[in-house]
Amino acid sequence: MPVRGSSTSSKFLRSILPGALAMSLAGASNARAQTTATRQAPPRKESAIEVVVRRVQQVSRPSSIAVSGEIEGWRTVNVGFKVAGVVARVVAEEGDVVKAGDVIAELEADGYTLGLQMASAGADRARDAFARAKRMSEQGGIPPADFVQVETGVRQAIAQESLARKQVTDTRLIAPISGVVARRGIQPAEQVSAGMPVFTIIAVDPVEARVGVPESAIGRVRAGQAADVRIPSLNRASFSGRVRVVGVAADPVSRTYSVRIAVPNPNRVLRPGMIAEVSILGGNSTRTLTLPGEAILHDADGSALVYVFEATENRVRSRRVQVGSVFGKEVEITSGLAGNEMVVVGGQHRLRTGALVKARVVSGTTTPGIGN
Numbered sequence: 445m446p447v448r449g450s451s452t453s454s455k456f457l458r459s460i461l462p463g464a465l466a467m468s469l470a471g472a473s474n475a476r477a478q479t480t481a482t483r484q485a486p487p488r489k490e491s492a493i494e495v496v497v498r499r500v501q502q503v504s505r506p507s508s509i510a511v512s513g514e515i516e517g518w519r520t521v522n523v524g525f526k527v528a529g530v531v532a533r534v535v536a537e538e539g540d541v542v543k544a545g546d547v548i549a550e551l552e553a554d555g556y557t558l559g560l561q562m563a564s565a566g567a568d569r570a571r572d573a574f575a576r577a578k579r580m581s582e583q584g585g586i587p588p589a590d591f592v593q594v595e596t597g598v599r600q601a602i603a604q605e606s607l608a609r610k611q612v613t614d615t616r617l618i619a620p621i622s623g624v625v626a627r628r629g630i631q632p633a634e635q636v637s638a639g640m641p642v643f644t645i646i647a648v649d650p651v652e653a654r655v656g657v658p659e660s661a662i663g664r665v666r667a668g669q670a671a672d673v674r675i676p677s678l679n680r681a682s683f684s685g686r687v688r689v690v691g692v693a694a695d696p697v698s699r700t701y702s703v704r705i706a707v708p709n710p711n712r713v714l715r716p717g718m719i720a721e722v723s724i725l726g727g728n729s730t731r732t733l734t735l736p737g738e739a740i741l742h743d744a745d746g747s748a749l750v751y752v753f754e755a756t757e758n759r760v761r762s763r764r765v766q767v768g769s770v771f772g773k774e775v776e777i778t779s780g781l782a783g784n785e786m787v788v789v790g791g792q793h794r795l796r797t798g799a800l801v802k803a804r805v806v807s808g809t810t811t812p813g814i815g816n
Contacts, residue, residue, distance in 0.1 A: 492802040496790030497753040500781055501734045501774060507726040509664060513655030515718040517646035521621055525551060526614040528638045531630050538628050542619040548643060549630060551615040563608035570601035623647040646716060649709045653685060653720040656700030664726055665690050671705045672723045683707050683714065687724065733781055734774035739789040740767060751788040751795050753803050760788055762797040
């Protein structure tokens with residue numbers, strides 16, 4: 445006896461199998477066609493990036509020793525009264541420019557003036573006594589020993605008068621040098637002792653740049669050598685100086701030799717304590733490589749790099765470099781380049797190593813931008 449359900453299932457399978465097979469064959473055919481089309485599709489063309497390239501510049505510069513230090517006053521003087529007393533007047537303030545001989549403060553002088561009057565009166569009496577004793581001595585009226593005693597007395601009286609006069613003068617405090625008042629330590633009505641420093645005056649024209657030169661370079665430093673002094677806090681302003689003193693003993697900690705460089709400072713823009721970057725110039729010249737500052741980029745590690753143009757492939761490769769001093773708008777390249785490379789100086793911010801470029805070559809130290 446046949447099973448109804450089985451017959452129905454067979455009929456259903458016979459009805460759908462041809463369609464399923466046809467769909468499967470069509471899908472396989474489409475897949476093969478898509479694969480073939482993919483294999484035959486041409487690769488997308490790489491776009492060239494427009495850049496400006498320039499050969500590394502080679503310049504001649506004097507050999508130099510780069511060191512750092514700080515600005516110091518040419519001379520620093522602590523000033524105090526030579527006599528004790530009460531401050532009557534303070535003339536100079538901190539930051540004031542004073543000249544040698546200027547009065548910068550005064551003490552109350554009444555007591556010293558009275559002392560001078562008494563000493564002057566005593567000196568007058570001693571002079572009169574000496575004049576009488578001299579006449580008598582010439583006439584043989586007094587013994588020689590008594591005359592010597594009178595003569596000694598007049599000398600002592602005159603000396604006391606001179607001392608009293610000096611004490612009156614010393615109530616006025618005089619600037620011993622020209623410079624800038626760096627410290628004022630007194631106020632009016634204040635009691636001061638003799639010799640107590642109450643002012644500090646610093647001579648600032650010229651100033652000195654004191655630097656430490658390493659042992660490996662100190663043999664090339666001589667008094668009289670020219671030096672270029674740059675001050676970072678003054679937008680790297682440059683000042684000319686000359687080596688004045690070369691130290692003879694190394695610092696036991698830093699193992700550097702102290703060198704003092706005199707720097708004219710007529711406008712007093714250089715102030716003691718400023719950091720100084722100094723290049724001590726030698727007599728010989730050296731060749732150095734330079735590039736525009738804008739050609740130098742930095743990688744993720746902060747290292748300086750440039751893009752070198754490879755003309756045979758029209759591609760660029762990044763290369764790490766070390767930078768040195770600044771020459772106008774150019775920056776010294778101390779390592780990383782041989783000197784014959786063409787380097788990207790325009791359009792470099794859009795590059796990556798290996799990028800295809802369309803290069804326009806420029807010469808000299810100009811760095812025109814793209815499209816110029």
